[in-house]
Amino acid sequence: MKKIFLASAFALLVLASCNKDKDVLNSLNDYNLSAQNKGYNFGDKLQLPQDVLDYAEAITISFGDKESSNLTIDPNFFTLGENDVTFNIKTKGGEVLQQDATINVFAKRKARSIAYEVVNQYPHDPKNFVQGFQLEGNTVYESDGQKGQSRIIKYNLGSTQPIISVPQAEEYFSEGSTIVGDKVYQLTWQNKKGFIYDKNSLKLLSEFPYDNMIGEGWGLTYDGKELILSDGTKNLYFINPENPSKILRTIAVASNKEGYDQLNELEYHNGSIYANVWHKPIILQIDPANGEVIGILDLTNIVKQNSSGGEDVLNGIAFKGENMIITGKNWSRIYELSIK
């Protein structure tokens, strides 16, 4: 009888402790869901619910292979935008409870809305699935994608007839491109390699493999010192063009209200990175120091006139002096915008 009583008491205790575990995890989950929309800024402290704190002997946060016991939004661990983490709660009873969460980190500064006026329009060959777009003088350097149709071309702004067109081998899907001195660098989408061409002749000079961190090649630009590459995530990677297989620095991109991923065609101009966002009618102006979105150019009206809602999305940013020129995949127009 005594044995049965003890066993039942033990079972009840285990049950009670299980229920308490569940309550604490639910409480943590409710907190994380409510914090997800609001987001955090760097330096903020995580305000975990009191019942979670009371139940825990220690709490850590895991970020893939990193772990921190610091419950503040520390830039050594968190990046702008979404952070997928796991909370590890070591209970006073000696167990470890785990819960996955998404923690959003937003920029402190408010992104301004960039005003624009269309000051000129030029023809664009609607056969071109634009992935890389840059202007030097009056010459457009354009990298066009799709398997079997990928190529790098140059043509005069105002014409659609290429001066030079270099087709890509069948297995490659071309992506972003940028001019670096007397060369043009071009990415491929999933082939994990890039190509370097002579700028004048577009003759292929060499190729390079990507750093292992880079899954796919999307957009590419050059800030005068480093290449800046997007890979379809929220990240932008800085790379030395002399050693293009190694990432030097990474930033993640978010505004004060929203994280952005699928960053696509890029252009560096006057201290800012401008980025297309795949399937969005906007261009982000990004601070290269920290990834904060400082301006948003809403091109909904232009996109409506050029996109059927399929893959013919806005993708292509270049500068003509201080004016921005933009186009899209399979668009028949290039627009020159005065931006303020």
Ligand SMILES: [Ca+2]
């Ligand atoms: Ca560009």
